[in-house]
Amino acid sequence: MDSKYSLIGNGNKLNISQFKIKPKPTPILFNRRNGPSSPKKVKLNDSESKPSLANGNKFKISIQEQRTKLPVYDKKNKLLDLIKRHNTLIILGETGSGKTTQIPQYINSARLQNNGKIAITQPRRVAAVSIATRVAQEFGNGQTVGDTVGYTVRFEDVTSKRTKIKYLTDGMLLREAMFDNLLMEYTVIILDEAHERTINTDVLFGIVKNAQKVRESRNLEPLKIIIMSATMDVDHFSKYFNNCQAVYLEGRTYPVNVFYTVKPHDDYQTASVATFFKIHREAPANHDVLIFLTGQEEIEAVAHQIRVLSKDPEVEGPPVRVCTLYAAQPSSQQMTVFNPSPQNLRKVIISTNIAETSVTITGIKYIIDSGMVKARTYHPATGLELLKVQRISQEQAWQRTGRAGRDSEGTCYRLYTRSQFEMMQKSTIPEIQRANLTSVALQLLALDIHALYFDFMDKPPEDAITTAFEQLKLLGAIDNVESSSLTSLGEQMVKFPLDPRFSKILLSASNFGCLVEVLTIVSLLSVESILLSPPNKREQVQMIRQKFFSAYGDHITLLNIYREFSNVGQNCRSWCHEHYINMRNILQAREVRSQLEEICTRAGLTLSSCGSQMEQVRRCLLTGLFMNVAELHRDRQYITLDKRQVVSIHPSSVLHGQQPHFVLFTEVVQTTKRYLRLLSTVEGEWLQEAAPDYFRTHSIKCARES
DNA sequence: CTCTCCCTT
Numbered sequence: 125m126d127s128k129y130s131l132i133g134n135g136n137k138l139n140i141s142q143f144k145i146k147p148k149p150t151p152i153l154f155n156r157r158n159g160p161s162s163p164k165k166v167k168l169n170d171s172e173s174k175p176s177l178a179n180g181n182k183f184k185i186s187i188q189e190q191r192t193k194l195p196v197y198d199k200k201n202k203l204l205d206l207i208k209r210h211n212t213l214i215i216l217g218e219t220g221s222g223k224t225t226q227i228p229q230y231i232n233s234a235r236l237q238n239n240g241k242i243a244i245t246q247p248r249r250v251a252a253v254s255i256a257t258r259v260a261q262e263f264g265n266g267q268t269v270g271d272t273v274g275y276t277v278r279f280e281d282v283t284s285k286r287t288k289i290k291y292l293t294d295g296m297l298l299r300e301a302m303f304d305n306l307l308m309e310y311t312v313i314i315l316d317e318a319h320e321r322t323i324n325t326d327v328l329f330g331i332v333k334n335a336q337k338v339r340e341s342r343n344l345e346p347l348k349i350i351i352m353s354a355t356m357d358v359d360h361f362s363k364y365f366n367n368c369q370a371v372y373l374e375g376r377t378y379p380v381n382v383f384y385t386v387k388p389h390d391d392y393q394t395a396s397v398a399t400f401f402k403i404h405r406e407a408p409a410n411h412d413v414l415i416f417l418t419g420q421e422e423i424e425a426v427a428h429q430i431r432v433l434s435k436d437p438e439v440e441g442p443p444v445r446v447c448t449l450y451a452a453q454p455s456s457q458q459m460t461v462f463n464p465s466p467q468n469l470r471k472v473i474i475s476t477n478i479a480e481t482s483v484t485i486t487g488i489k490y491i492i493d494s495g496m497v498k499a500r501t502y503h504p505a506t507g508l509e510l511l512k513v514q515r516i517s518q519e520q521a522w523q524r525t526g527r528a529g530r531d532s533e534g535t536c537y538r539l540y541t542r543s544q545f546e547m548m549q550k551s552t553i554p555e556i557q558r559a560n561l562t563s564v565a566l567q568l569l570a571l572d573i574h575a576l577y578f579d580f581m582d583k584p585p586e587d588a589i590t591t592a593f594e595q596l597k598l599l600g601a602i603d604n605v606e607s608s609s610l611t612s613l614g615e616q617m618v619k620f621p622l623d624p625r626f627s628k629i630l631l632s633a634s635n636f637g638c639l640v641e642v643l644t645i646v647s648l649l650s651v652e653s654i655l656l657s658p659p660n661k662r663e664q665v666q667m668i669r670q671k672f673f674s675a676y677g678d679h680i681t682l683l684n685i686y687r688e689f690s691n692v693g694q695n696c697r698s699w700c701h702e703h704y705i706n707m708r709n710i711l712q713a714r715e716v717r718s719q720l721e722e723i724c725t726r727a728g729l730t731l732s733s734c735g736s737q738m739e740q741v742r743r744c745l746l747t748g749l750f751m752n753v754a755e756l757h758r759d760r761q762y763i764t765l766d767k768r769q770v771v772s773i774h775p776s777s778v779l780h781g782q783q784p785h786f787v788l789f790t791e792v793v794q795t796t797k798r799y800l801r802l803l804s805t806v807e808g809e810w811l812q813e814a815a816p817d818y819f820r821t822h823s824i825k826c827a828r829e830s
Numbered sequence: 831c832t833c834t835c836c837c838t839t
């Protein structure tokens with residue numbers, strides 16, 4: 125029997141109300157793919173079933189016994205010998221090999237680190253914390269995290285004098301390098317998950333390579349570098365690290381069958397729903413499904429469709445539990461994904477790329493891969509950040525596929541043809557080649573390195589670097605764009621874990637007598653938005669928040685919200701709920717604020733308050749954001765002073781619908797239009813004063829007359 | 831009159 129349902133979408137954007145079920149079938153047709161199920165060796169490398177780490181103590185074997193059953197265990201002596209003989213080593217380890225937890229312990233038990241520490245970096249803080257906790261447990265002897273095994277992430281340093289094995293985020297190690305570019309605390313540095321190519325890992329590549337060289341030339345304690353990666357492009361890595369040795373570690377994954385569609389399907393939302401019901405009809409209950417889509421709206425739409433359709437009495441198959449998964453979601457909702465489902469139920473998880481690497485769910489038997497991802501790209505020429513849905517890379521496709529083979533054999537349906545797959549880029553472009561580099565350039569300058577001459581594994585585009593230097597010059601962090609050293613202002617800026625523009629604002633605040641207020645605003649700007657806005661409760665939200673609204677704009681409005689928040693004390697949860705405030709994010713802002721306040725105090729800045737003098741605050745914001753000013757023109761259009769772009773005030777702003785002559789904005793994001801987000805009104809006379817050099821070359825068109 | 835993928839100091 126063929127599929128019963130054909131799903132009619134409305135172009136690429138599915139409107140739920142127009143969504144219909146047709147009784148006649150037009151199923152999505154799939155081809156079985158030829159060749160091996162994956163480009164790398166994917167095989168079950170032992171016949172007896174071994175519990176994976178994620179499954180915990182299901183078989184009640186001791187923690188020490190579990191260690192001996194990891195694939196890496198058989199290679200222990202071989203690995204130690206290689207690590208002893210080579211100063212730099214690449215370890216390619218498949219998922220489940222045990223490399224991240226075991227290798228640091230092997231090194232420690234052989235005392236290869238001498239009197240130094242072993243650092244292991246992770247791109248994500250949750251990983252650093254949870255892996256360190258696990259390894260401390262394995263270490264035994266009644267030790268807990270913070271003894272021999274510890275971790276350091278932002279806001280949390282769980283290490284001690286006895287700590288030998290230290291897990292940290294790559295960003296944290298980078299920050300440590302700002303204060304000691306030779307990283308003398310460590311004798312072994314392991315950069316894990318190197319294939320993810322985060323900006324921080326990429327910068328660390330060059331920093332550890334340099335530290336190793338300098339330490340050798342000065343006869344200091346040698347530094348061992350170990351690069352751990354799941355990549356296949358060993359040559360690229362090896363070449364960069366002076367043709368160093370690479371070893372391969374088998375993992376523990378299961379084969380995954382891959383299917384491609386017979387013809388292309390542009391409407392991947394509809395295709396994913398149809399494919400889900402094909403699986404739903406054929407597969408036993410408890411065979412869970414993971415669908416990869418691009419964003420919140422799309423995910424909620426597809427979730428709704430599946431919920432409605434699965435309740436249709438004509439649909440065959442067990443009852444369905446639909447879970448959605450994306451980062452913006454409240455964490456309580458995210459956790460429901462891990463709830464074990466009852467025997468006769470099918471769980472389907474509809475997720476963004478968060479489930480590609482950051483969140484691992486056990487029991488997934490089927491993957492539906494849309495082949496698309498939403499990604500932010502930066503255009504140096506326009507200074508614009510674009511959020512665009514685009515095709516994934518082949519690497520990403522394999523990563524998604526692998527999510528079905530973690531604890532048994534699986535199946536992956538790709539909603540694209542084989543030839544479409546072959547047209548995809550082989551690898552994802554490293555983040556450093558598509559990001560704004562102002563922060564990176566500043567960090568490197570703190571190490572007396574000019575980013576143009578830094579030893580990058582993959583160089584960023586030159587105009588991205590020059591734009592970054594122009595920005596640093598404007599902010600006063602350097603004297604000229606060729607400079608390899610910072611001004612004293614620049615040196616102060618490096619101390620803050622912030623966008624350089626925000627550091628500049630903090631450093632000017634004392635002069636305006638409003639550091640207390642500016643600390644709050646900058647903290648709120650450097651976390652995710654604290655404002656919740658459920659589309660169906662728009663009017664309600666507007667009403668309850670009205671009392672916070674400031675005619676000066678969003679920055680002062682945010683300040684007003686935070687001021688009340690900091691006075692509610694115990695009833696924080698209910699207050700957030702009542703005012704549609706994202707509690708996780710505002711609590712994070714509070715943490716950031718106290719960290720920044722501490723740095724300010726140490727830098728000798730006066731914690732002054734301007735009370736209700738909001739002019740001071742807006743003047744102060746201009747000292748870091750003067751290049752982000754737009755002017756109203758006669759046709760009621762705003763045009764930016766910097767790049768002369770036509771822009772609009774985002775409807776989420778409190779200034780939307782008003783027409784102040786000059787607005788300062790925090791960022792411009794292009795979606796359906798070029799929108800300014802997070803604005804404040806400013807006066808034309810303040811501009812010259814805030815950045816005299818800049819405004820000599822960026823003339824202000826006076827459009828007042830209209 | 832719209833909505834922001836994922837991370838991190």
